[in-house]
Amino acid sequence: MSERLKIKSHFDVLGDILETSRFQGTIFFRSTLAAPWGMSLDATQFPRFHIAMTGSFFVCHEITGNNIKVSEMGMVILPTGGAHWIADRPGRQMVPSTKAGEACELGKPMFQQGQITNHLMCGLIRFDNQTTHPFMNALPDVIHIPHIEASSAVWQLIMLIDNELSELGPSSNTMVDRLTEALFLKLLQKFVIQSEEAMGFSTALRDRRLHVVLQLIHQRMHENWTIEKLAHQAGMSRATLVRRFCEAVGLAPIKYLVQWRLLKAHNLLKYSNQPLEVIAEQTGFASGQTLTKAFKRQYGYTPMSLRCTSAVANK
16 A cells, blocks of 8 residues: 655645635724714625724624624624625614725714724735635634634734834835734634534545645646545545545545636746646646646636736736
8 A cells, every 4th residue: 555645734625715705904994083983895705804902892793683792802704795894883873894994994983972992903815806715715704703812823813914004104014004904814714613503615624634635636736636636645535435425525636626726827828927738737736738727617618718817907
């Protein structure tokens, strides 16, 4: 019997997904607030989060309709970008968050009359929405993190962002953007590891054997994987692997492998100048022609069409 392939135990599948999806973070609102205050946020296609630096607030998602109290040093994430409101308490008159954000940028923040009750920081994570991944599709509408330990890496990142904004203000800040991306990754890792709400792709990341399969697919996608080979590496039977992978991810392992190869190829075609044949080899396709056929079936347009559109958009 051949030895099982060695994989890097520290290989970060979730980080690979976020990097390939071109996640970009930004802080769109940060201010102290005096009660009463309230802001409404329209739906967007991107995840947002709100952090209670000091004081507590309430948030309500339009779909769930539940008022969630976020205590000091707690936060709420809205992975699906749904419309919602945030306020010091329910029943407040709501101001559009865009209006409140513009006021902060002009140096005339709203909600400053009376005693300061809150320090709030809100972030947005953009990504390339031409491609989707099962992990993001499986996240709930709302993730509530009741309390973040002051000594944790998550809170240290939050404080770094807050301090950077204190020094340089709300103007464009590359350091803050990169820190925000790191924060979002740490938050998703925390959710996958600790949350009882984790489901779908998150359960595959938490399952030791399925995680091995995902690591192999992500780390060595160019290899000629079969169900038998993947099952052997994970120490499972072929039937068990297919059943458990489908239950968690919603796709059979080889179908997921093909979709991941195509997502990586999409990323390389759009953001690099590498030749089609080189990209095909890197992502596990037999040739540029084979990649082109699979790409057209998946996305409805050819690799060259993507490159032409991207080149025009970047001019």
